[in-house]
Amino acid sequence: MxxxxxxxxxxxxxGKQSPDGMKExxxxxxxxxxxxxxxxxxxxxxVYTAHDPTGKLDVPLNTRTDRANxxxxxxxxxxxANAFGNGGWHDASGIETFVYKTKPKEAYELAIxxxxxxxxxxxxxxxxxKTADFHVLRExxxxxxxxxxxxxxxxxxxxxxxxxxxxxxxAEAIVDALAVQYSLKNKPAHKPIQKSSxxxxxxxxxxxxxxxxxxxxxALLDKLKKAGFSGFIKAE
Ligand SMILES: [Zn+2]
Numbered sequence: 001m002x003x004x005x006x007x008x009x010x011x012x013x014x015g016k017q018s019p020d021g022m023k024e025x026x027x028x029x030x031x032x033x034x035x036x037x038x039x040x041x042x043x044x045x046x047v048y049t050a051h052d053p054t055g056k057l058d059v060p061l062n063t064r065t066d067r068a069n070x071x072x073x074x075x076x077x078x079x080x081a082n083a084f085g086n087g088g089w090h091d092a093s094g095i096e097t098f099v100y101k102t103k104p105k106e107a108y109e110l111a112i113x114x115x116x117x118x119x120x121x122x123x124x125x126x127x128x129x130k131t132a133d134f135h136v137l138r139e140x141x142x143x144x145x146x147x148x149x150x151x152x153x154x155x156x157x158x159x160x161x162x163x164x165x166x167x168x169x170x171a172e173a174i175v176d177a178l179a180v181q182y183s184l185k186n187k188p189a190h191k192p193i194q195k196s197s198x199x200x201x202x203x204x205x206x207x208x209x210x211x212x213x214x215x216x217x218x219a220l221l222d223k224l225k226k227a228g229f230s231g232f233i234k235a236e
Contacts, residue, residue: 001182002073003039006050006136007032008080010058018152018161019089025055027161028079031149034171035079042184048073050136065139075110075182077174078136078146081161084153093154094125098146100137107137110181111145117173122160124150147174 007028009016016024029051036047048071050064068076084092097115099107111129119126127148137144149170150157160166178184208224208231211217217233224231 001044001075001184002046002048002071003178004048004050004068004071004073004076005032005035006064006068006076006078007053008051008078010052011055013058015087016083018083018158019087020158022152022158022162023055024081024083024152025051025058027081027149027152027167029053029055030164030167031079031170031174034168035077035175038171038175039178039184041187042179043187045184050076050078061135062139065136069139069141072142074142075178076136076140076142076144077114077178078134078144079170079174080146080148082148082151082153082157084151088153089155090151090153093151093157094127095119095122095150096127096148097129098132098134098137098148099129100144101131101133103131104143106143106181107145110143110177111147113177113181114145114147114174117177118147118149118170121169121173122150122166124157124160 007025009025009028011023011025013025032049032051033053036049039045039047048067050067051059065076082092082096084090095115095118097111097118099111108129115126115129132146134146137146150161152158152161209217209220211220214233214235221231221233
């Protein structure tokens, strides 16, 4: 299946940053990169990105959805960090996931899975799965969801948004939801090294004694057997 990841905005998009200067796109694109790497561990999955991974360009919304439609991707996942008000800190906090206002069934089911996983990963308040008339949800012709993974305007949320561990956890939350919804299968792991044969074909022996008198050899073998080892005497 084809999955398109969409890290919202660009690095230099006006206003899309925390009051202390963390760019929203920095979070969004880090999560998208981790999610892409995780998704590439599944069979029959092709991952596309709607954004510019360098962040220099804020790819217009039309371009993002046109590309998703042209590529005929199966799912579009838009990744965002939230903000409240017009600058400054605020106590609004938590996780919300959006689907288009008509509440398409498949998107809604995926959104519930993503929301549930994000709540577990973040420990932040549940603001629910919501509907909205956002461009990326409206203009995409496939299952589309938009996740708001915490508020840049809340100091508690922002500590998480800045943390690499949280970015990885968000990526895992999204990818696990996709894996469950679409029954994705992991690519087979590397073949284990066979332990039953040695690479050189040689055998390696352990000798515990060498005696001139056969009786001494028999006495030692007897001791070994009593101690639970098996062995043999070889005369040379
Ligand atoms: Zn955003």
